[in-house]
Amino acid sequence: MLYLDNSATTPTHQEVVDAMLPYWTDIFGNPSSKYYSQAVDAKVAVDHARQAVATLVNSKADEVIFTSGATESNNFLLKGIAMSHSNKGKRIISSTVEHPSVLETLRYLETQGFDVVYLSVDSFGRIGLAELEKALSEQPTLLVSLLWGNNELGSLNPIKEASELAHKYNAFFHSDATQVIGKVPVDLENLPYVQLVSVSAHKFYGPKGIGAAIVRKDEMGLSLKITPLLHGGAQENGYRSGTHAVPLIVGMGKAAEIAYSKLNEHRQHLLTLESKLKQLLMQQFGDVIQFNNDESNKIPGILSVQFKGLNNEILCKELAPVMAVSTGSACSSSKPSHVLQEIGCTMEQLRSTIRFSLSPYQSEKELDIFLEL
Ligand SMILES: Cc1ncc(COP(=O)(O)O)c(C=O)c1O
Structure with missing residues (x-):
């Protein structure tokens, strides 16, 4: 078939499955625990995976926040920015062809008083930069969120130019990069205004149930304030609480290594x-x-x-x-x-x-x- x-x-790559195996049974410690080898080795593995994901998108390791997948990353980044920075305004610009995990989150934010502008797209599903600039120039905007590559048509949006426009009008810029990772180069070092990115491992031969939110540091190296979806033990620098899913994180790291090298x-x-x-x-x-x-x-x-x-x-x-x-x-x-x-x-x-x-x-x-x- x-x-x-x-x-x-995608199916999980055999090397990914092999890399994950020891972390179910032997190196099963909680990476937030201390001193004994099962925990220390689990922490080392999580750090290694974080670096591998960062390398794949050319960001820094401490900008990678592990989540359960792109649905969670999109929810966390959009709601979190909206809640933390609504003093900057309540207007968000996105597009009509976003994934449901963005569109439904935006619809929820509309019920919380946010005003969302949905840009229409051309006959291949891409937004127009002139329409984006027009929308940005009309009123102060908090956030722009645009799909990097369309999951049904494959069309790529002009992410570099769109992020530059968002910066020009002092808006945060988020992109759902779920479909492009491993198929199109994503070089965040050279895209300084793409501040927030959503990623999912199971689209590039990693396991299901794991992904990442990339939250870029500012020019001073300071972290962006984002209200977490999940409160608790303050793992992932307080952005995402919950015991690390070590085997899945290791799997995502291995999948990222393979995707990067190939x-x-x-x-x-x-x-x-x-x-x-x-x-x-x-x-x-x-x-x-x-x-x-x-x-x-x-x-x-x-x-x-x-x-x-x-x-x-x-x-x-x-x-x-x-x-x-x-x-x-x-x-x-x-x-x-x-x-x-x-x-x-x-x-x-x-x-x-x-x-x-x-x-x-x-x-x-x-x-x-x-x-x-
Ligand atoms: C563009 C896009 N965003 C988000 C998602 C959701 O990803 P996940 O399954 O990791 O929640 C998908 C999955 O189909 C997708 O294609």
Whole structure:
């Protein structure tokens, strides 16, 4: 069975599983405990993983806050900034195609008196810088939150330019980078105004249930004040209480090491696979398909394809014995895709759309399964 739903989640890499194993049974100590080896060694492992995640995004290790995943990171960063800094204003700018963990958090903040501006997007799901600047110039803004790369279309937003605009208008800048990590270079040292970033391990061959919020220090090296979601033992510099999930953190660290060392190779291979898949789809179904995504400036390995006249749910079900594909985001699979609606697809078009998301661990040969369909 060919698994083509790697944007929903990825299998845990065997080296990641192997790296995690000792931390369930032998090195099981609480890293916040002291003196004895099980605890000290667990702390060393958490620090090592923190450095690996920092290296992957080119930030500093003490800017990496471990969370349970990108949903938590998005909730923590958006609510936390809103609660800590509402004296700067109650206006937030985001976009209509964000992941539900951002959109629903923003809707909650609206009930708490925040005013959220949702920028519309172009036909490939990207925001426009002129619209962003217009929104920023209208009123003082507390925070801008924009998806780095779209989970359904792969389109990349102009994050550098958008963060510079946010800085110009004295707003914090957050980006949900969940889908780009391991597929697109993320170099935070060279993006000084991207202050807050959300990351999830299970999208880059790490375990599920672990992720990170990257909270950059300011030019003076000072930490940003963010009200935590979880109060308690003040782990993670007080940003995120709760005993560290050591095996999962070790797994995320190992996955980050592999993603970092293989980034260019994986990127190239995903591009090759994407172009082969595109070619096979054209060859087999050329007269009934249409691509929703464009070709450049996107995450490699994600294709969103309309199969005219077919129902995507039925198609996914029919294909399930031979191939795993999805109708779009796993997090909103019960509803028609808001992303496709926002780029102007009709209900008929979005009900005939399938997302294929490839893995760098797949071979070109495996895609020949399409020749038999
Ligand atoms: C863009 C984006 N943000 C956030 C998430 C949520 O991540 P997690 O499963 O780690 O909570 C996902 C997962 O599908 C995603 O694609």
